[in-house]
Amino acid sequence: MLLLLLLSAAAAAAAAHSGENRFLEAPQFYNSPTCPPPLPPSPAMVCSPAALIHVAMTLDIAYLRGSMAAINSVLQHSSCPQSIQFHFLASKSIPHLNSTIASSFPSLPFLIHHFDPSLVSGLISTSIRSALDRPLNYARSYLPHLLPSCIHRAVYLDSDLILVDDIASLAATPIPPPFSLAAPEYCNANFTAYFTPTFWSNPALSTTFHGRRACYFNTGVMVMDLKRWRQEGHTEKIEEWMDLQKRMRIYELGSLPPFLLVFSGRIAAVDHRWNQHGLGGDNFRGLCRNLHPGPASLLHWSGKGKPWVRIDAGRPCPIDALWAPYDLLQPPFPIQVDP
Numbered sequence: 022m023l024l025l026l027l028l029s030a031a032a033a034a035a036a037a038h039s040g041e042n043r044f045l046e047a048p049q050f051y052n053s054p055t056c057p058p059p060l061p062p063s064p065a066m067v068c069s070p071a072a073l074i075h076v077a078m079t080l081d082i083a084y085l086r087g088s089m090a091a092i093n094s095v096l097q098h099s100s101c102p103q104s105i106q107f108h109f110l111a112s113k114s115i116p117h118l119n120s121t122i123a124s125s126f127p128s129l130p131f132l133i134h135h136f137d138p139s140l141v142s143g144l145i146s147t148s149i150r151s152a153l154d155r156p157l158n159y160a161r162s163y164l165p166h167l168l169p170s171c172i173h174r175a176v177y178l179d180s181d182l183i184l185v186d187d188i189a190s191l192a193a194t195p196i197p198p199p200f201s202l203a204a205p206e207y208c209n210a211n212f213t214a215y216f217t218p219t220f221w222s223n224p225a226l227s228t229t230f231h232g233r234r235a236c237y238f239n240t241g242v243m244v245m246d247l248k249r250w251r252q253e254g255h256t257e258k259i260e261e262w263m264d265l266q267k268r269m270r271i272y273e274l275g276s277l278p279p280f281l282l283v284f285s286g287r288i289a290a291v292d293h294r295w296n297q298h299g300l301g302g303d304n305f306r307g308l309c310r311n312l313h314p315g316p317a318s319l320l321h322w323s324g325k326g327k328p329w330v331r332i333d334a335g336r337p338c339p340i341d342a343l344w345a346p347y348d349l350l351q352p353p354f355p356i357q358v359d360p
Contacts, residue, residue: 043350043351044086044089044121044124044125044349044350044351045125045349045350045351046124046125046126046127047092047093047096047125047126047349048097049127049128050096050097050099050102050103051102051103052100052101052102052103052104053100053101055100056073056100056101056103056104057073057101057104059103059104059128060103060104060105060106060130061130063130064132066106066130067106067130067132067169067171067172068169068171068172073101073104073105073189073192074101074104074105074106074176074188074189074192075105075106075107075108075168075172075174075175075176076095076105076106076107076108076175076176076177076178076188077107077108077109077110077161077164077168077175077176077177077178078091078092078107078108078109078110078177078178078179078180079109079110079111079136079157079158079160079161079179079180080109080110080111080115080118080133080180081111081112081155081157081180082115084180084181084327085115085121085180086329086348086349086350087180087181087182087322087327087328087329088109088180089122089125089348089349089350090183090329090344090347090348090349091178091179091180091181091182091183091184091347092107092122092126092129093125093347093349094182094183094184094185094347095178095184095188096126096129097347098184098185098186098187098188099187099188099189100187100189101189103128105130105188106130106131106132107129107130107131107132108131108132108134108167108168108175109122109131109132109133109134110133110134110136110157110160110161110164110167111133111134111135111136111157112135112136112137112138112155112156112157112160113138118133119133125349134167134168136156136157136160136163136167138156138157140156140159140163141156141159141162141263142156144159144260144263144264144266144267145159145263146263146266146267146270148273148274148275150274150275150325153274153275153276154275158275158276159276161177161240161243161276162256162259162260162276162279162280163256164177164245164247165245165247165250165251165255165256166251166256168247170251172247173246173247173248174192174196174244174245174246174247174248175244175245175247176188176191176192176242176243176244176245177240177241177242177243177244177245178241178242179241179242179321179323181241181301181321181322181323181327181328182241182242182319182320182321182322182323183319183320183343183344183347184318184319185317185318185319185320185343186294186295186318186319190318191242191244191291191295191318191319192244194244194289194291195289196244196246196249196289197289198249199249199253199287200246200249200287200288200289201245201246201249201250201253201255201284202243202244202245202246202250202284202287202288202289203243203244203245203288203289203290203291204238204239204240204242204243204244204288204290204291204296205238205239205242205290205291205292205293205295205296206236206237206238206288206290206291207236207237207238207239207293208234208236208237210236210237212235212236212237212281212285215237215272215274215277215278215281216271216272216278217270217271217272217273219269219270219271220271220272226271229282230285230286233285233286233287234286235281235285235286236285236286237281237285238280238281238284238285238288239277239296239298239321239323240276240277240280241296241298241321241323242291242295242296242298242319242321244289244291255283255284258283259279259280259282259283262278262279262282262283263279266278266279292318293313293315294315294316294317294318294319295318295319296319296321297312297313297317297319297320297321298321298323299313299321299323299324300312300320300321300322300323300324300338300340301321301322301323301324301325301326301327301328302324302325302326309338309339309340310324310338310340311339311340312340320340320343320344322344326338328340328341328344328345329344329348329350332345332348
């Protein structure tokens with residue numbers, strides 16, 4: 022029996038490493054009677070007025086299992102799941118990507134948008150974590166240009182989270198002019214830590230935040246006014262800061278600091294319940310994170326520890342039990358072993 026379990030675990034690990042995961046079909050979730058007609062799973066309907074909510078996510082083979090769970094959670098808790106249009110950003114071809122999503126979510130309206138890594142490959146500087154240096158981490162900066170111009174608003178979500186509330190409430194966040202972005206702010210965080218002493222000692226740079234109530238915000242959950250973003254040229258502003266970083270090291274943490282430089286103190290606030298982040302805090306020596314005090318509508322495993330990795334390793338944190346019910350990974354088939 023022990024040999025059977027070991028072989029099954031080895032097969033699952035090999036499949037995960039090769040990207041050949043198989044996912045179960047999710048339950049079908051239906052619109053409530055007050056919702057508009059369901060969207061047909063057709064690219065031609067992407068700009069249909071009935072598309073109440075556009076949700077954008079990146080797709081990476083290392084995070085595909087998390088993405089599938091996140092989609093499942095969004096649909097399960099939405100009042101109008103059939104009226105959500107998904108947009109997936111992928112920087113390279115993942116074998117059977119379309120069929121993988123379609124087989125688990127047969128009625129899901131979605132589009133896959135190619136993100137060209139060369140857009141940022143020359144702008145990325147090394148950070149304190151190599152996982153943050155992948156070009157796809159920067160795709161959110163280009164989202165307004167990757168999605169059709171007829172789409173004026175979208176909710177961006179990371180792949181390591183689940184929703185336990187109706188995404189319509191998040192998508193409806195007011196974004197008054199001149200703002201282009203809405204996200205939960207955390208003004209008690211040590212904001213100065215996100216930039217190097219070189220940045221703060223240079224008056225031409227440190228004055229960037231003068232007159233702004235600069236606060237940290239997590240870019241894994243954002244409501245974006247795409248139309249205003251395009252008009253204001255925010256992608257180009259982010260690129261300018263990344264270019265400066267290549268010549269003068271002003272931060273250490275991947276794609277977040279350029280967002281802070283452009284948007285911090287210039288975003289519409291969202292209630293903190295929409296990003297209970299940091300749940301993936303390093304599991305080294307058994308350290309686990311708990312939920313923050315207060316209500317939670319979205320649980321976010323930002324940080325090094327991902328729930329599916331910890332579960333597979335047999336070292337889950339208690340909080341990972343909240344992610345597990347949304348996991349669609351098909352259990353490995355038992356391997357028959359002669360007695």
